[in-house]
Amino acid sequence: MKKISLPIMCLVTLAAALVFFATTASAMDDGHDMHTSDRVGKLFHESMQKGYMLAYYLMDLRDQGDDKAADHSSGDHASHGEKQMDKPHHIMVYIMDKDHKPVTDAKVGFLINGGDKGTQKIMAMYMGQGFGITADMQAKGGYEIALKAVIGDVTLMDRFSHEMN
Numbered sequence: 001m002k003k004i005s006l007p008i009m010c011l012v013t014l015a016a017a018l019v020f021f022a023t024t025a026s027a028m029d030d031g032h033d034m035h036t037s038d039r040v041g042k043l044f045h046e047s048m049q050k051g052y053m054l055a056y057y058l059m060d061l062r063d064q065g066d067d068k069a070a071d072h073s074s075g076d077h078a079s080h081g082e083k084q085m086d087k088p089h090h091i092m093v094y095i096m097d098k099d100h101k102p103v104t105d106a107k108v109g110f111l112i113n114g115g116d117k118g119t120q121k122i123m124a125m126y127m128g129q130g131f132g133i134t135a136d137m138q139a140k141g142g143y144e145i146a147l148k149a150v151i152g153d154v155t156l157m158d159r160f161s162h163e164m165n
Contacts, residue, residue: 039055040128041090044056051097054095055096056093061088102129112137117139122135
């Protein structure tokens, strides 16, 4: 039987270790990924509240062009008439619990201050592994966005600023 040289054996061992650690890291990371491809819009804020991870995505419905956005936002908003476009911004919040599982049962509300409309108080609806609203953030400038989510006996509060250009 032919002996395998030490450098060859080291390279094979190193390659096997790299494959093992790369696949393990990838598998472990899957549960933590807040930027999955099934989310629509642009990520514009992330936070941690009481061990829960919150990721906020913003989409201008007037710019709808891809099928994913249309599917996610319940169809063609142009067919809903002019009144629907009074609120052309779709905001989604995706909440993951302490075990990195999506929260699917919660009461979520937004309070948005700023712009021409003053204060907007909107209850979110569950859709696509997250909670979504439509709002009017057409006026350029700063907006203060507050969220309240009640998940069982846990109440999450989050507040942040966002600049619309």
